[in-house]
Amino acid sequence: MSILILAVTALSLAVIVQAAYTVYLMIYTWDQPEAYEAAHAPPAFIEPRLSFTVLLPARHEEEVIQETIERVIRTNYPRELVETIVICEAGDRGTIAKAEEKIASLRKQGFNNVRVAVFDDQPINKPHGLNVGFAQSHGDVVTIFDAEDEIHPDILNIVNTVMVQEGVRVVQCGVQLMNFDSSWYSTLNVLEYFFWFKSRLHYHARVGMTTLGGNTVFFTRDVVERIGGWDERNLTEDADVGIRISLLGERIRIVYDDRYVTKEETPPTLGHFIRQRTRWSQGFLQTLKKGLWMHMPTFEQRLLALYTLGFPTAQSLLALYVPVSVWMMFSVKLPVAWAMLLLTPIYLLLAHYVISVVGLFEFTEAHKLHPTPQTIVKMTLGYLPYQWVLGYAALRATVRELRGINNWEKTAHVGAHRQMAQSGQPAAAGAASGPSEERGTNSGRDRDAA
Amino acid sequence: MVSSGSDSNNSRGNASTERRADRWQRVHHAALIGPLVVAFVSHAFNLFNYPLYLGDEGIYLEQAWAVLREARLSPYTYIYDHAPAGWLVIAAWTVLLPKQFFTFGMALNSGRVLMLITHVISVFLLYETTRRLVGSRSAGLIAGVIFSLSPLALFYQRMLLLDNLMALWVLLALYLIVSNRDRVVTLMVSGLVFGVALLTKENAVFFSPVIGYLLYTSVRGKPFYRFGLVGWAFCAFSVVSAYPMYAWLKSELLPTGSILGSSPSEHVSLIGTLVWQMSRSQGSIMDPNSLFWAFSIERWWPKDAALLVAGAGATAVNLGLGLADRSRRRGFLVASLMSLAYIIYLARGSVMLDFYVLPLLPFLAMNVGILFGKTLDALPWRILSVTILVLAIGIIAMVYIQGSQDHYTLNLVQVQAQQLQYIRQNVPAKAVMVIDDDLWVDLHESNGGEPVFPNANSHWKVAQDPAIRDKLLHNDWRRIDYVVMSNKMYEVLKQNDETLVLEAYQHSRPLARFEKGDVEVEVRQVIK
Numbered sequence: 001m002s003i004l005i006l007a008v009t010a011l012s013l014a015v016i017v018q019a020a021y022t023v024y025l026m027i028y029t030w031d032q033p034e035a036y037e038a039a040h041a042p043p044a045f046i047e048p049r050l051s052f053t054v055l056l057p058a059r060h061e062e063e064v065i066q067e068t069i070e071r072v073i074r075t076n077y078p079r080e081l082v083e084t085i086v087i088c089e090a091g092d093r094g095t096i097a098k099a100e101e102k103i104a105s106l107r108k109q110g111f112n113n114v115r116v117a118v119f120d121d122q123p124i125n126k127p128h129g130l131n132v133g134f135a136q137s138h139g140d141v142v143t144i145f146d147a148e149d150e151i152h153p154d155i156l157n158i159v160n161t162v163m164v165q166e167g168v169r170v171v172q173c174g175v176q177l178m179n180f181d182s183s184w185y186s187t188l189n190v191l192e193y194f195f196w197f198k199s200r201l202h203y204h205a206r207v208g209m210t211t212l213g214g215n216t217v218f219f220t221r222d223v224v225e226r227i228g229g230w231d232e233r234n235l236t237e238d239a240d241v242g243i244r245i246s247l248l249g250e251r252i253r254i255v256y257d258d259r260y261v262t263k264e265e266t267p268p269t270l271g272h273f274i275r276q277r278t279r280w281s282q283g284f285l286q287t288l289k290k291g292l293w294m295h296m297p298t299f300e301q302r303l304l305a306l307y308t309l310g311f312p313t314a315q316s317l318l319a320l321y322v323p324v325s326v327w328m329m330f331s332v333k334l335p336v337a338w339a340m341l342l343l344t345p346i347y348l349l350l351a352h353y354v355i356s357v358v359g360l361f362e363f364t365e366a367h368k369l370h371p372t373p374q375t376i377v378k379m380t381l382g383y384l385p386y387q388w389v390l391g392y393a394a395l396r397a398t399v400r401e402l403r404g405i406n407n408w409e410k411t412a413h414v415g416a417h418r419q420m421a422q423s424g425q426p427a428a429a430g431a432a433s434g435p436s437e438e439r440g441t442n443s444g445r446d447r448d449a450a
Numbered sequence: 451m452v453s454s455g456s457d458s459n460n461s462r463g464n465a466s467t468e469r470r471a472d473r474w475q476r477v478h479h480a481a482l483i484g485p486l487v488v489a490f491v492s493h494a495f496n497l498f499n500y501p502l503y504l505g506d507e508g509i510y511l512e513q514a515w516a517v518l519r520e521a522r523l524s525p526y527t528y529i530y531d532h533a534p535a536g537w538l539v540i541a542a543w544t545v546l547l548p549k550q551f552f553t554f555g556m557a558l559n560s561g562r563v564l565m566l567i568t569h570v571i572s573v574f575l576l577y578e579t580t581r582r583l584v585g586s587r588s589a590g591l592i593a594g595v596i597f598s599l600s601p602l603a604l605f606y607q608r609m610l611l612l613d614n615l616m617a618l619w620v621l622l623a624l625y626l627i628v629s630n631r632d633r634v635v636t637l638m639v640s641g642l643v644f645g646v647a648l649l650t651k652e653n654a655v656f657f658s659p660v661i662g663y664l665l666y667t668s669v670r671g672k673p674f675y676r677f678g679l680v681g682w683a684f685c686a687f688s689v690v691s692a693y694p695m696y697a698w699l700k701s702e703l704l705p706t707g708s709i710l711g712s713s714p715s716e717h718v719s720l721i722g723t724l725v726w727q728m729s730r731s732q733g734s735i736m737d738p739n740s741l742f743w744a745f746s747i748e749r750w751w752p753k754d755a756a757l758l759v760a761g762a763g764a765t766a767v768n769l770g771l772g773l774a775d776r777s778r779r780r781g782f783l784v785a786s787l788m789s790l791a792y793i794i795y796l797a798r799g800s801v802m803l804d805f806y807v808l809p810l811l812p813f814l815a816m817n818v819g820i821l822f823g824k825t826l827d828a829l830p831w832r833i834l835s836v837t838i839l840v841l842a843i844g845i846i847a848m849v850y851i852q853g854s855q856d857h858y859t860l861n862l863v864q865v866q867a868q869q870l871q872y873i874r875q876n877v878p879a880k881a882v883m884v885i886d887d888d889l890w891v892d893l894h895e896s897n898g899g900e901p902v903f904p905n906a907n908s909h910w911k912v913a914q915d916p917a918i919r920d921k922l923l924h925n926d927w928r929r930i931d932y933v934v935m936s937n938k939m940y941e942v943l944k945q946n947d948e949t950l951v952l953e954a955y956q957h958s959r960p961l962a963r964f965e966k967g968d969v970e971v972e973v974r975q976v977i978k
Contacts, residue, residue, distance in 0.1 A: 024635075027681070030674035031634040329699075335521075336699050340692065347688050354684050358676045 008328060012342050015321050018314050019348035021307065026355050029199035039202050041257040042165065045157040049164055051081040052156055052218075053139030057129040058086055061147035062094040066102040068147050073111055077156040083113045083139050087129040090120035126214070127230035127237035134224055143218045149175075150263035151216065158260060159218045168253040169220040170245055172201065174261035175213050180363065180375070185273060186266040187379040188386045191356050194363045197261070201254045204308075209293075209301040210252045211284075211308055212242035216262040223250060234290075235406065236283025243293050243305065258366035274393050281312035281397030282406075289401075312394035320391065321345055322384065353383050481587060482577060485594030488847070489573040492598050492857075493566045497608055498559045499861035502937060502969060506803070507610040508887030509908075511561050514540035515551065515891050525894075526911045526918065530702070530723040533693050535649035536612040540564060550895075556867060557891035561610030568618050569607050572812065573598055575621040580816050580823075582628040583781030588839050589816075589823025595843050597815040601854035602754035606805045608857075612651045613808035619647030620657055621812060624788075627665055634677045637665070641682035645689025654809070656795040660787040667780055694720060749804040754853070761814025764821040765789045785820050789813035865964040869934065869971045872962045874900055877932055877973070882923070884909050884951050886936035909939070913948035927953035928978050935972040 029036040054072050058065050065086065072084050086099045099116050106114055119132045134142060141159065145151055159171050174197040180190040197213075204210040217238070227244045230237040245252060267273040287293070293305035307314075325342050328334070334342070357376060364371045400406075514537040516525040523534045543564045547553040554560050573594045581590035597603055607614055626640035644661060647654040665682055669675040697703040697720035705722035750758060765786045772783025792810045796802065822842070826835040851858070870892050877883065883906040885893065893903040911918045912930075923929045933955050943952050958974035965971075 027634055027677050030677045033632050033673060036673075336696055337521075339699050340695060343695065351684060351688075354680060355677070358680050361676060 005328075005332065005334070008324060008342065009338070011317065011321060012325070012345055014314075015318055015345040016348060018307075019318065019345055019352065022311075023348060023351050023355060025200040025203055026195045026352070026359070027199065028203045032202075035202045035206060036198075036256075039205075039254050039256045041158050041255050041260050042161045045154070045161045046164060048078050048081055048157070048160055050140045050160045051083070051138070052077070052159075053083045053085060053133075053137035053142045055130055055133040055137070055142060055144045056084060056086045056147060057126050057133070057144070058088055058095050058099070058147040059092055059124075060095060062098045064147050065095055065098050068145070068149065069099065069102050069106070069114060071149075071151055072145065073106065073114060074153065075151070075156050076153045077160075079111060079113065081139075082156065083137065084115075085133045085136060086114070086116045087133040088116060088118055089124045089129070090118050091124075123232055125232065125235075127232045127234065130237070131229045131232065134229060137221075139221070141218050141220055142224055144215045145262070146215045146264070148264060149215055152260045152262065155216070155260060155262070158255060162253055162255060163218070163220070166253065168251050169223050170212075170250055170252045171218040172210070172212050172252060172254050173216040173218070174198070174256040174258075175216050176261040176263055176367075177266050178263045178367070179265050180360070180369070180371070183266065183270075184378055184382045185270065185386055185389065187360065187375055188356065188382060189266045189273070191359045191363060193264075194359055195356075197254075197256055198258075198362075201256070204304065205252055205254045207300050207304050208249075208251075208298070209246050209296060209304045209308075210242045210254070211236075211239035211287075212245070212252070214238040219245075223248075233406070234283055234286050235279045236287060239284060239309070240287045240290070240292075243287060246301070247292060247295060249297075270389070274389060274396070277312075277390060277393030278397045278400065281394045282401050284309045284312055285397060285401045312390070313398060315387070315390050315394050318345070318349070318387065318391070322349065322387075349387075353380075356383075481591060482574070485573050485577055485591060485598065486570055488595060489570045489598040490566070492604060493569050493608060496858050496860070497562050497566060498555060499863050500857055501605055501608065502862045503556075503558045503866050503888040504609055504611075504805075505887045505936060506805070507558055507561060508890045510537050510540060510610055510612060511551075511558055512887060512890040512894070512908075513537040514544060514561075515895060517541040518544060518550075519895075526908070526915050527718060529718045530697065530720040532612060533649040533652060535646050536615045536651065539615060539650075540610070551891055552895070552897050556863070556870065557895060558610060558888065562608060565608060565610055565614055568614050569598070572614075572618050572621055575618070575625045576812050576816060579621060579625045579628055580785070580819055582625075583784060583816075584779075584820050584824055585781070586820070586823040586827050588826050588835070589819040591819070591839070591843065592822050592846075593812075593815040593819025595846055596757065596818060596850075597812050599847055599850035599854075600754045600757045600811065600815070601850060601857065602750055602757060602807070603811045603815075604854050604857050605753060606808050607811075609805065611805055611808065613805055616647050616651035616654050617809040617812055619643050619650060620654055620661075620809065623647060623661060624664065627661070627668055630668065632672065632674065634674050634681050637669070637678045638681040638685045640665075641685030642689055644682075645686040648686070648690050649693055651809075653795055653806075656791045657788060657809075660784060660791050663787070664780075664784045750807055754850075756849075757811070757814055757818070760818050761789065761810075762793075764817035765793075765814070767821055768817050782820060782824075785813065785816045789817050862966055862969055865966050865969055865971050866936075868964045869962070869973060872964075872973055873903070873932075873934065876961070877903070879903055880905060881931040882929055883907070883932040883934055884912050884930055884954060885934040886939055888936055889934065906934075909943065909948060909951045912951050913943075913946065919950060923950065925950060927957060927976070930954040930976050933958050933974045933976065935974060937969045937971055 024031075029039075056065075056068060056072065058068075061068070069084065069086065073079065073082065075082065086095075088096050088099065090096075096116055096118065103114050103116065117133050117136050119129065122128075130144065141163065143159070155173060158173065162168060162171055175193065176197065177186070177190040177193045180187045201210065214236075223245060226248065227241065231240050234240045242252070267276050288306070288309040293302060293309065296302050296305060322345075325346065328342060329339060356379070360371050360375065360379065363369075513524045513534070516522050517534075517538060518541050522528065523537075540561060544550050544560060547560055551557040551560055554563055576597055577590035577594040579590075580593045581587050623640045623644040626636050626643065630636040630640075644654070644658070647657075665679065669678040672678070694703055702717055702719050703721060705719040705725075768782040769786035769790065772779045772781075772786055776783055789810060792813065796806065796810065823839075826839055829835040829838070866888060870889055873883075873889075873893065879901040881903070883893075883903060885906045885908060887908050887910070890906070890908060893906045896902045907918055907922075912923065913919065919925055927950055930950075933951065935955075940955070942948075943955065954976050955974065957978070958976045960972050960974050962973045963970060
């Protein structure tokens, strides 16, 4: 028994440090206003100077690919400076057909710079597709959008201005999940993105150890050439690329401005959500195992890399910690001071929850949405289960990695955020004015589509 | 005389203005040294001799002793009469000292040195908070000097009392808010500190609406305001919740017999004590016989009537000025509300001891400082305002030092030192003694070759704690060998009807008596 108590105490101390760090990174941008100010989009745009290649890797995206292409070519940027490459695997005939159909109709309108790139060799995954697309690209700057992304029309102007004015070669712009009220886990999932892009990434940029996002990220050609493209065996090629660029000592500029974020949706079902998380966690573990992060020059960078890449696993520890500590409180008689130490992680968990609730108000205010009391109730009841789901996904990832399973479990995209936008009102407006029937129909449709 | 820099528009004079501003800046920094030196000297001089060690000081020290020596919150049954943050701090301080409790002679001296440090830090915080609240260094200076030299303040601030520590934490929580440079973490620390203030002495809760108002007005409209407000409140809540959590872990949260009172046997409980405390009343301000008026007239008024009158007056004026223009005179409003909030606590009528006035004193001083300082600042010539300021501080200092000569010259503690000496030399170590708490740690802590008296128990516990009264003494005065009387202890025994101790007293004869002026202590032997 005493070994168990010591183990739980050690676990408790580890969880305290880990959780306190996490909580601080969540509020970093509000605590350091100058860091946030520095991450704003430029107030005015300069003349377009750089040419862009937009890589659109797509797999089974028949539903949304045409609209995505439409959004990319309708950006406020001279059309001759934007090249769009839809990348598909040869077997994905549906997506290829839809994309070709769209391209044909665009040609009639005079848009000639969109094409489909097809590959038929293994592995069938996003990094491979990106390498294929990059080999055919011509733009000064290469960027990636996912098929379900709703990008801001001025995003290329922003990056053109930032890259030219500041001389940076890598820019990560904000990505934000929007459908905060569509399922029990969507609120917390949306807030994870919110805190990650709005707050935490600025800390990463300051330290010089940034795991990049999978889209709305911009590289000059030479940077991609210097790092040799994307790692096709890594499930989170984006995080890996970020580490390799950080290793070059290349400055990564984060642009986060609520107005200009790329809008996305949460995975439509819990199953999809778990598969997505498993992939991320496993990819992080792969990046951790690869060990490049150990070559970073400063201790703070290495620590942050270790912490970030190992975080999903730490998360599963936290998920396990709660039931264990509650059980210990009732069943093991400990000195009071000791018992209180074992309780401290629960305070930090509570802090994490409270900050999330505040974040909900910050998020909805920034995007002119309205949380209802039900949103908060849902998020409260779902809070611990959500942590357990994350923990489960992390455990699953660890097991898969140990057993050498490395296939890409793709997340389905059905355009829930676009349906919101098309209805003219965000989802929450419906919820505020009446019962959830309308949204219920929506999410039902989502599930069917998935 | 604050660095308003109003003439900086004149471009020709810019360089010389800057130089002058620089010089003033240095003068101002030097100006802070003054109150700190005054704070240190006024409280350090004759600290170990005056005033007499109070029983309450002894209680907090013996509880710190229990933390260090027995890993619990009190050497007796802990009855949740106060939250423990105060004596946890005292215990932590004692650990740092080379000879622990006996570093400075008698045990309570170590606590008084802690109070000296507490006071010097409090003066710094009072000065800075006042200055930032109203933008006037003169205000801070006057507040600091009054707070250090007032005989009323000096008397109680030298004693090891929870109220002094609570006032320190409240001032620190305020300071962190007014000095904050748009950091959420600073506000969170302020919340933690205020939580510690509440766990040091619960009546700090009366300050919370005012601190809440200050916090709200300082973050309103800023991008981090939600995180600032919630962060502050969450941190304060976390610290405070540790107290009921502790009680709960010990199964002492709810009273015996309540629906959820977990343990079936008779036990102490936090909620039970709280309910009991709330129900106690000793007359409100409306009742001329209440303790509020008794203390005001008997104890506080003779020590420093000027501060009471000027402080109450300045509070009223500042309140009016603040309410008239809340945005431009927020500092006036906050200062007056701090003082008013605590006056309401004192006047509302509950159990009160004379030293409960302590946390009010910095805010009375702050209000006088603000009113006086801002008036000086409004004078047209700086030289005039500086002259008046220097003269005023000189007069305040002279009057106050005149009025508190005992503090600097009298040695009362010697009677307690002699009493302790007598016990150590003449009473057998195993003797069952009833004592007051002032000598408790001196008798229980081993000190080189001196004897230790494990059977010396506080008269409060002999009268009230079943573990001592019934189990140890079987409610029989014949089991008591000695009664050690502190000054005026007999009145306390009578007032509280401490039957067992009174019986022992009535069957005892004096062995030794030590006197100084009207102070008198005794060692008595029970004749069986």
